[in-house]
Amino acid sequence: MMLKLSIEKMGELFQRLAEGRKLYLPLDRGGQVDFGPWTPEAKVRLDRLKTIKSAKDFFFPQTENIVSFKRQGKDISIIENRDAEEPFVVFGVRGCDARSLDVLDRVFLCDPVDSFYKARRENGVVVSMACSEPEETCFCSIFGIDAADPQGDVVTYIIGDFLYWDERTDKGRALTETVKSLFSDASGDSSLVERSRGEIRDIVSRLPLCSLSLEGFDGSALKEKFGSPLWSELSQACVGCGTCTYVCPTCQCYDIQDFDTGHGIRRFRCWDSCMYSDFTLMAHGNPRKSQVERFRQRFMHKLIYFPANNDGMYSCVGCGRCVAKCPISMNITKVIKALGVEVNV
Amino acid sequence: MQKIGVFVCWCGSNIAATVDVEAVAQASLSEPGVVFSTNYQYMCSEGGQSAIRNAIAEHGLTGIVVCACSPRMHEATFRKTAAVAGLNPYMVEIANIREQCSWIHRDKEEGTKKAIILARAAVAKLNRNVPLIAGESQVIKRALVIGGGIAGIQTALDVADAGYEVDIVEKTPTIGGKMAMLDKTFPTLDCAACILTPKMVDASAHEKISLFTYSEVESVSGFVGNFTVNIRKKARGVNSDLCTGCGVCIEKCPSKKAKSEFNQGLCNRSAIYIPFAQAIPNVPVIDRESCIKFQTGKCGVCEKVCTAKAIDYAQEDEIITRQYGAIVLATGFKPISLESYDEFQYNQCPDVITSLEFERICNAAGPTKGKVLRPSDHEPPKTVVFVQCVGSRATVECGKTYCSKICCMYTAKHAMLLREKYPDTEVYVFYIDVRTPGKSFDEFYRRAVEEYGVHYIKGMVGKVAEEDGRLIVQGSDLIADKQVIIEADMVVLAAAIEPDPTARSLGTMFTASMDTNDFFTEAHPKLRPVESPTAGIYLSGLCQGPKDIPDTVAQAGAAASKVIGLLSKDKLVGNPCVAACNEPLCNGCSTCELVCPYGAITYEEHLVVDHGVRETRRVSCVNEAICQGCGACTVTCPSGAMDLKGFTNLQIMAEVDAICR
């Protein structure tokens, strides 16, 4: 059932949503807009389409404790040290980020199940929001994502002076129950919502990157793409930083490290980037010795390996963060264009 | 994994009174790697040491921690103990629980706690120790002395007398240096030549000394005990082996317009010349700039008159490569250029001269055959003004901030000599201070004033002007608070002295550090005054700082004794706690080289293999024989490629961790 709320009362909504659980939503952090925990003082920024990082952080945080070891004399004991499980809501997730959770589910929920991720996934409710003003860096549509009708436990729209609230799942319905009293019924506004969706889709169709074609990017092209001479040219400017990976909503590689606190050992996992020279470092060294190989790995993974292993699902959702943030303006769209063109010729 | 033994010393009651030694031994047993611990009344006694040796054997220890007095006290003792038991001596760490624990604290509980932490830190460090082996290097039993003045000659003679070979490299055609130019020496007034020339002869005749005159050091490589030096023997144009030193060539040479360097340009010499009569070697040199044969191709008179057939126009520079164990820098000094001192009219008036020029004028073998005559008209001067501190003690750009040290005394000498030879000459000396520390120095100066009637005026000369052949000297007399005008015939300037300009390039070549005035710096200003910070490089004479002849000779002897001490060893055992470069991490950026005070770091192109990535690139290399292990390079290295053995980053951080735990 579609509900609505005057945007003036959003503060009350957030207050309610934050009762008994954490509420994460796009906030102003030193002039930047990024997801953060809501507080009454926090400056909520729903006007900016893109947060610096994605909603991935709440399901797969950058660092996470796994276990600890403590030594006493010559004895070592193992101590559970997982972060506490607690319910939370992520509000204002855009269509691309909402879809990214499907990609992460494929990785972490398949056997063997990642219990850390699973627990967070179960505890988290996703309240997505339709995009109002898509940007030129967006290309979600080529992955079949509808910016105007995102997935999520609850989907919201801001149209005019109202926030429209549309529950989609059981989790979403349960959440709705806790805030329902603030809303009024909006069943009658469905044509208004539909019109707004149409406007967004119209803009999306005019976005420059939405004309990209993914034709030829599938498992059958593995050898051909892998062996392409274009990789060296595409990667030559790459500085090997991890910006693209860390702002990416679907990158899911991590490293496990031990930290000696002086009183014991903390084993934790943290994001890792395939762009780094010490990624998957083994005794004999790095299996991908040059930046060309590391660069190729990232895009081959997103565009070829992942879909080949996951029923054609690409591990890119077209959010465009890497397009906006790469220090040298190299990104997946340039790769798709370059390698796709080669196939067509 | 290490097997560590911890040995806690009571030091009688010195430690045991404030620290529960048993508790320290017990507590350290729970530290990683510790397999054995004990305590003993006097760990450094034979009983204690044998307990250590036994435990090493019995428990197969790979390292030991001794909790005792300061490592400055007994680290060496316990290293030896470990070595006797077959352990690498660098697998020993000391926890200083006496000077830095039991002696400064009263409370036994607190003291024990701290001792446990200090022991823990030592264990933590030891866990990251690796056996270190000190490098050995051969000592080549030959010394090189650069500079053939009195400093170089004396050092060479002393080293040679001890039975070691010495080479002297001198850039001018003869040895003797500045001292050979002097007339008399203060305060005894004996003749410089009379005391110097026998030494010159000794040096040339010594079977262990080889002279390379008219030669310069071209390049150097190597390190203490093992330097390789290229010496450029400049072409003399005369075959030294054939020349008999008869001097006919000099006499017959038609080109006699070159200024005599030895006589400070006060008279001329021929194009083929020896600097002075007693020059050693007594072999002439052809000055190609003024030689008619070399300039026009015509002449060849010298070749025609030489019965020994020694003239060789085709002779070329020769590079001689020799190896040395030690190098002595004895590059000496020169008076500063007075060009920018317009007020004294040095450039304009021939009768305004420097003190060194005055020495030549006084000298019986000099341009005036010892008669003091004015350069302008060869008339004897009736009034002579000496000006001290010309360019010394000056902070303005053309001067030197230091006191040149010798001027007060030689000026007194000049004044005295002048008054003695020509009692009717009036002599004035303008001075700021008269500095006469030294044996019989002040007496000497007072004699000049009291017995010889030299007029000492406290003040400076502000202006010298030439008027009708006379020099009008305007100065201040601060005691009388007057401005005095003296009509003089000659003005003698005591120019500041500075290191010979060749010192700078040699300093760079040998990485011998220099101060801002280009004097070589000593390894320690008080305790190691004749050694350069760079091992194997020694300093003799004025190149280290202004000094007179007695000081120079004394320092030359001291440098020689240091050289002998080095050369008497067959091998040098290095300190293994030196810097080491981890090549795969090194960028070849040169920052480490810039901070190394010893020049121990060089760069080489190496094939670096890092986890299968092969690349030939520039990496830094530490010469372990030169490195002294200060660690300056390790901190300046951003990549952490440079580390210091025995004090590695990981070792020190382990200590920090253990202390802060």
Added chain:
Amino acid sequence: MRRVRDMMRSRAGELLKDGAVTRVLGWKSGEFYYDPTPSFFDTEESLDELVYNGFSAAMLSKYLIEATKKEGRVLVFLKPCDTYSFNHLLKEHKVDREKTYVIGVGCGGMLDIEKLRALGVKGIESMEELGENLVIHTLYGDKKFARGDVLLEKCATCKGLEHKASDELAVPDELWEWETSDRFARVSELEGMTSGERFAFWRGELSRCIRCNACRNACPVCSCNKCVFDNPRSGVIAKANADTFEENMFHIIRAFHVAGRCTDCGECSRVCPQNIPLHLLNRKFIKDINAFYGEYQSGESVDGKSPLTEFRTGDVEPGIVHERGGA
């Protein structure tokens, strides 16, 4: 800027043609106006894609490290600020000067896409640089900005438009010049705060750090083969900031490692996806070095020692930190 680009294309073409250089390092046009990528060009035809506009901020000097390991000579286009970094790399023997041919390109100030986005620009279709103005055509209408208002921080506090190294120049007369502000103003402002305020400021900034290493990897001075923070044997390896200490640690040590070497190119701040003003750390060191040891700007020349590899016997004591004013 278009004039400069034309000069660049024609000179690059000539030099490639007569074999003086084998490759050209410049910027290649991207999807949008504002995203040119550093790129090598080895044929005259490919030069059609060579662009130079207000968004050619990415510095090319660092690419020369790898480029000059290869055979042949590289033509590189350096903006005035890039020449400092170039000199620094020469000084540390990272780049072989013989294998480079430097054309110093005139600069009209580089523009900040993040500033534009913060000003509400979205859905960019195209841009035009018209003298001192920037006109942006977007899906949501046209916008016009004064160039001076949307300059990159590093350009607003530019060190100067003189090229410190070049074999030739491509600087037209009519380039737009702008008024720069004191590059140490912000540092002084921080210095004027209390210790607690400064702490709060830096916590706010550094807590955003995601350790993507963009600052380090884009830095022309951070050219270590392996960074201490990537080296498992260094004892300080850290892939992520597990807590506030590690946020501080990484940035303090990185700033210290480049102290006396930093060319103040501003790339660290430009590339930071979180817009952390990292240059304020480096500028603090530069400001202190200037105050303690005399004016010094790394990269002004290839020769000479840097402040941390030399000393004077009369240097200030570290106690100066306690003695000088402020809280």
Added chain:
Amino acid sequence: MHADERKEAETIIRASGVNVRKCMKCGKCSATCPNFDEMDIHPHRFVSMVEEGDIFALMQSKSLWRCLSCFACVERCPRGVEPANLIEAVRLEVIRPLAGNRLRPEAIPALLDEKIPQQLIVSAFRKYSK
């Protein structure tokens, strides 16, 4: 020393920028001075008097107005002490507090002649208020 005199000394040192402690009392300034005989207090004593704070005597001295401001002493001083700058500063201290130290612009040309060194003109202008 009188407190006013001390203050005067400080002002002079500050205004002149001269570090009197650098003087090593060599007398080069007095030796160089072309107008030494006209002076009651000689250049080298100027420096030591300022150092000692003996300012009032200086302010009343004949020398103050006999110094030609030729700067020979500044040029020659081996320690860079700059005695003439001190004299300048003392002169300012004397002149500034006097009434009627105003110089009308139109009066200036009459005061100049061709032989006046430029240095002197500039020095003179500095001493007068506008």
Added chain:
Amino acid sequence: MPINEEGAAFKPLIVAFCCNWCSYAGADLAGSSRLNYPVNVKVIRVPCSCRVNPLFILRAFQRGADGVIMCGCHPGDCHYTSGNYFARRRMALLFSMLDYLGIERGRTRVEWVSAAEGAKFANTMNQFAETISALGECRRLEDIRCVESEI
């Protein structure tokens, strides 16, 4: 004197990096002269003050030190001729940077202590400990993972 949660007097943990040739010997002399200084001053011996890497200083703060002091030979007296001159520049800049980041400036110090200055060593440590006691525990540059109660 500040009191911590358990009510015990706060005893600051101080790490002192001392060069082997002068300051470590000075610390030894303080000991042999039986001069008292706080028990929580712990000395780490390094060959020269120029061996002190900023990493070590940050490490000490990370692990719970409340103050860090570096001691070396007096300028001009360095056993290695110039090590302490380099150390002096490095520490001046590092400490200034820590101050700039809002770390209380009293927590870092450099003191030149010769082998003959046992009394100076002890006095310096006493004064420094007092300064740090007044500042209290170091919170701004600590690693919460290294706090004892944490695992």
